[in-house]
Amino acid sequence: MALPLEGVRVLDLSQVWSGPLAGRILADMGAEVIYIMSRQRIPLTQVSPEVATILGWYPNNDPGEDPWNRSSVYNDFARNKLGITLELNTDEGIDVFKRLVKVSDVVLENFSPRVMPNFGLDHPDLKKINAGIIMCRMPGYGLSGPYREFVSFGTNLDPASGMASLMGYPGEEVHMSGNAYPDPVAGLHAAAAILTALYHRRRTGKGQGIDLSQAESATCVIGEAVLGYAVNGKIPRNRGNRHPEYAPQGCYPCKGEDKWVMIAVTTEAQWSAFCRAMDISDLADDPNYSTAGLRVKNQDELDKRISTWTLNYAHYEIMERLQKVGVPAGAVLNAAELSADPHLAERDFFWEIEHPRAGRHQYCGLPIRFSGTPPCPRRPAPLLGQHNRLVLSGILGLSDEEIDGLEQKGIIGSTPLM
Amino acid sequence: MEKALEGIRVLDLGETISASYCGKLLGDFGAEVIKVENPRGGDPARNAGPFPQDVPHPECSALFLYLNTSKKSISLNIHDPSGAAILKRLVKKADVVVENFPPGTLQRCGLSYEVLESVNPGIILVSITDFGQTGPYRDYKGGRLVGNALSGYAYINGDPDREPLAGGGDQPAYQGGLHAYTGVMAALLHRDMTGAGQQIDISTMECMASLHQFTLNRFAYSGMIQKRVGNRYVFSHPITLYPCKDGHVSISPSSEDQAERMLIMMDMTHLLEDERFQTGYHRLVYADEFDALVKPWFLDRKKKEIVELCQEFRVPAAYVNNLKDLLEDPQYQARKFWTSLDHPVAGRLPYAGAPFKMSETPAKPERAPLLGENNEEIYFGKLGMTSEELGTLRDRGIV
Structure with missing residues (x-):
């Protein structure tokens, strides 16, 4: 054709x-x-x-x-x-x-x-x-x-x-x-x-x-960011992998050398699902994390607790586990992993x-x-x-x-x- | 002036960034783009901001205003069977449909490609998703962070001993829109010859993965896994940012000639006699030592002086612009890149202009539409509805 x-x-x-x-x-x-x-x-x-x-x-x-x-x-x-x-x-x-x-x-x-x-x-x-x-x-x-x-x-x-x-x-x-x-x-x-x-x-x-x-x-x-500056006069601050309104959002260390997973929780439903998926966690009941605003405010501490959990598992494993319950998560793939990734292969x-x-x-x-x-x-x-x-x-x-x-x-x- | 895409009609079902950027380019270059928004608040970008004075207002979101220039807006609930039937009537008169719903959404609305094609065999449907319409990750949740991670982009971004970083802005989404536009234009050219439309499946993960060939090619050829290099570059130094008296400058001598000219400019050619600094690669291995020797020269000077001096010596150098600097940058101003558009609610603002200037058919962006602004024009004018019909649809919340 x-x-x-x-x-x-x-x-x-x-x-x-x-x-x-x-x-x-x-x-x-x-x-x-x-x-x-x-x-x-x-x-x-x-x-x-x-x-x-x-x-x-x-x-x-x-x-x-x-x-x-x-x-x-x-x-x-x-x-x-x-x-x-x-x-x-x-x-x-x-x-x-x-x-x-x-x-x-x-x-x-x-x-x-x-x-x-x-x-x-x-x-x-x-x-x-x-x-x-x-x-x-x-x-x-x-x-x-x-x-x-x-x-x-x-x-x-x-x-x-x-x-x-x-x-x-x-x-x-x-x-x-x-x-x-x-x-x-x-x-x-x-x-x-x-x-x-x-x-x-x-x-x-x-x-x-x-x-x-x-x-x-x-x-x-990045046109939306430039227009954003034009409408409110605020020069965006570097926030790394974090989000101004939602947490947890970030890159967490996993089992192995230089292995990471990105997690991006936005809705309350995702937060609940995330807490349930973390088998060792009592985060769900912690009043410090009960709203998105509180989670953003206390995110340094929150990220530390999440990292303690993620370090026990392979990045692909965490991704699969979280995606299964509807939480956005992605393994940070290097060139070797990308080249062998099952989704790209299929x-x-x-x-x-x-x-x-x-x-x-x-x-x-x-x-x-x-x-x-x-x-x-x-x-x-x-x-x-x-x-x-x-x-x-x-x-x-x-x-x-x-x-x-x-x-x-x-x-x-x-x-x-x- | 003529418009390049005059006569093309597009239905833009996009939400947030990817499909909207595709629709925006089509509109800015002259296609008639009808943005089809859900009647309950419209495109979620309308609620995303940033907003003037940080006060949320659905007609003032910078994200929405930028990504929806040169479009008309109708409201239509395509999840309702009567709404889907109306969309089909519009498809009959359209050339392109662009959408970025999660996979399976259009099928559930009874609006799969097969259905659209039966209504209009020439229709081009472009679907942009995080992972594509097939494969094991098809139904995974995506977004900026996940896209940066799974495409391999984050792995090479950031400092070697710290966590990987997502790139600036939402690049997976923009790349999805940009690839979609490219695909639509190719499909339109193909349709000219054959009359046949087609379906285009865009995965933003694949778009991003295909844009760091250096990494994947080198792995394929030699098993090399590229790691993060911080604010430096993979094969030569000093391709980097240096702090100076009033900010930072970007320096990128990418050949030995350019590096030598830089050291002549700085009156530091004696560094080339040092074994550690003889080639770009040597300088990269000893980058900390090299930087310690050259940094004082930069810290002693202002950015304008450095950039101008570098250019005089033909050494690649540039300003490090934040968004404020950018709006004031003399190059962008001289080229009239910023396009001033007046909007009835948001007012007059400077928008990033076209990504390329065409001599005969320049882009002519117009301000973004209000939610449902063109309902009557489209429903009466294009579909020949009566006031009663439209009233009924409104009462039922379909429009």
Whole structure:
């Protein structure tokens, strides 16, 4: 059955995480995404062997002879994409790119704002080649404004967007998220923006430019908190895992090393059920905890008592026990536990993909489950330059001589230029 | 200016955040979004606040006002068979239904996808839940904490020797809404080609789990389990926050070039000669020692001076904004990110604007509706009801 985006062609020039994720979502949903890389800048593989080992980046920590084809993260972001190399700092490279623009629907990039105009490849330039082209540009702070040229990394946008100010231990300073979370927020919004523009173009034939500020898109997912400050003038205090009106709410230690369970009691019915589920507890009759307000007031003591109980059991066990009686509880899963979680397994969340240079591994699937057109792995991440010939000959109709010429000049190739 | 999604009609049955964010994006970009609220108080977000002066009022909840821009509101009890029948009449004229009830709710109302599809074969139904429509956790209770926990997100958030932290805001819910929007747009494009609608099942646990690939990919490739790293970053230092004279700054040199430029800027290149600080990874291993040496430089300077100097040296650096700083931030202001909307009860307030600017079809958010504000427009205008019919429904508490 046809996938939802069959027939859509995307040129993906993006790097690191935000943009490659956006391109991959489109690829998972059936778009023909051509991932274009420069051999002078192989992303995500320029870490030293020592660091790569610490990070666990390569299969069994072995970079092999061609680490650029063996990076776990690259192989995730590039799945379902075609891969070509192209040097845009050459006239021939620009020429090939422009010919691709002519026959494509979307260009996606996340460079600093000055990069594409410097190549002569800004949206107005591309429009002259293809009036219907949709160009999504997604630098850290957008294409205008005083921070336009700021260099930024996802870890900067977490604090810059206000998001970090809502995370942290109670009463302490702001805390960064563990993984540059604004990156995937921007990636999802970019995929959304491109689809919105495609829908409009289907009806009008018109392309357009998209200016996505990664900082702004992160602020959008805490928009209710910003408006909350605007209505009552209160800057939210860090409350960690706690809730201003309900208790117990928090993260409690369980049996084993670094094992935890999150529990979030809101209603009185949940509180009663929670007390009953704790077999050693006399909390239910304790007047200090008889209302939500009292439980919030006395939560330090309450949390201590709950921790004494939770420490006796495995996190999954507490979760199951509490969920059975209708109390929201979740085991804090690490990567190993997530990868083996029975719920995700039953829903076939993970995709197994065999890659010629990295082997067979498990990857997260696309969490958008279409009943009629379910996405699936169609091809593993391309090797560096794997589809140079397929794209240049098959899509652009270049002759073998022309392609050989590009190869000889180093405009395309299958090994890094370092 | 044209609207990107002109002509699309959406029934938004959403409560609180996830489905409402999906509906909001659809509305802000031009779809006609009809929010269907229960007649007994409407969307629970209306009672959640924050409220002006902290005084609860169902038309003044910041949570509701933000997440329901550009929508119409009707009240309808879909749990009553007559209410469900009215919803079916609306489905006949709609393109998309978005909902986030617990699994099985629509079925119990006689409004399963199969029923909706029989009424309108092109309908796209997107259902957002904590765990999805199938699987052993399907009926588990979710929410912000549970979503952060079970998606693996909390495990990597926080300090190494302390309890894991949920991320800022309710990210599982927002990601559910954002994935739903993306799915709806793809399904609409697909329907253009085939005429067929479909059902989309979104689990917020899966959405969040899919957004820390670094963690899961590395485990799959090498068995590495990422732990919490506090206010630092997994592979290099100093990607961190430093206290300065008037607050904090965020510093993120992510390559050796950038780190070297930072030390040149600080006139501290001698640190690179120290074996402990030669690469980002070395600096991470000896981060406490490194920080002790560089912190005084930051504490001596104000954040504006530091951020500007870093940018001059092309070192990634940023302000650490709280929500007040954010509303005053010159970048957000210069880009006119804040959208001023006037609301008859809540008044004029600055709202976070669109997450992306479209050159030809910019978002045009309008203020959130009052509960049941559009009952007459929809029931008379769209469904052709008579005053008597509507009166009866009102008397029976269905509208």
